[in-house]
Amino acid sequence: MTEFSNETRAAAEESAAAPASGPIRIGTRGSQLAVTQTTWAAEQIAAAAGRPFEIVRVTTHGDVSRASLSSLGGQGVFATELREALLAGECELVVHSLKDLPTAKAPGMELAAFPEREDRRDALCSAGGAKGLGVMELPAGAKVGTGSPRRVAELKAIRPDLDIHDLRGNVDSRLGRVTSGELDAVILACAGLERLGRTDAITERLDLDRFPTAPGQGCLGIETRDGETAIAATIDNRNSRLEVLCERQVLRTLDAGCSAPLGVNCHVNGTTIECVASVFSLDGTRRIDARGSRELSADEATFAEAEALGAELARELLSEGASTLL
């Protein structure tokens, strides 16, 4: 008799499941940004549930490795260990920066909430902060730091003269490369700077036409075990969900990794959803755009429509030769 009895199975499920009364345990990477944004989400989830919360810090390969992000290669360097902690029952929820999360569904887990989005734009942070030089004002050959192939391509497209340096580390150390005088400017996501209260460092919020940003940038993704989404669903935002499902579907259909020189921005305007997707050559000399829109409906099918729009734009990019750039 090797089969579990019903009692044994029920007991096993109970021990893995969230204790309904104790604190809601919420997993996060250990960086200051990750803990800050996780706490922001946790406070709202816990308030809606009428329960306390506890933040569980999980160290991930992406945090430990000093290698360039683009050389780490594999997708989801930040996500894997968080998901292992979730499946192991060390926490009930994990909070991801959506742009770092691969598009493939993780077995046994689902994305329960996409909260309201922060500013999705990239920020140029020059010496002098708010009073510093904008991207077109930087002197010829100025040193600009970024570790993102997309940001490199977008910078080179408008300023091929710039001297671009690879950049890693947390937000403070990246900004420190400018205050130390080592670099003239760095590019960071506005969202991270806002969450950390460092908008003083922003010189220019880069426009989305020339600097389209990563799928899901500025949005968190809250993941739970399958069937346990209710606790996080209280902070799901309908427009965020529509936009990021569309943007991530472009990435999924292109089959490109999170470091591809791809910018995608989807916006919900009233009852219309609009999206622009752009692929760049690494040197910024070539760019392919696809754009489209759909009317939204009030029912659940509208989320599938948002994804269909993303898939359509990706196929258009491919038919125009995007695979030669990716």
Ligand SMILES: NCc1[nH]cc(CCC(=O)O)c1CC(=O)O
């Ligand atoms: N790849 C790193 C990363 N992942 C998420 C953010 C913050 C912004 C966001 O949540 O989209 C950042 C930092 C950055 O790009 O400057």
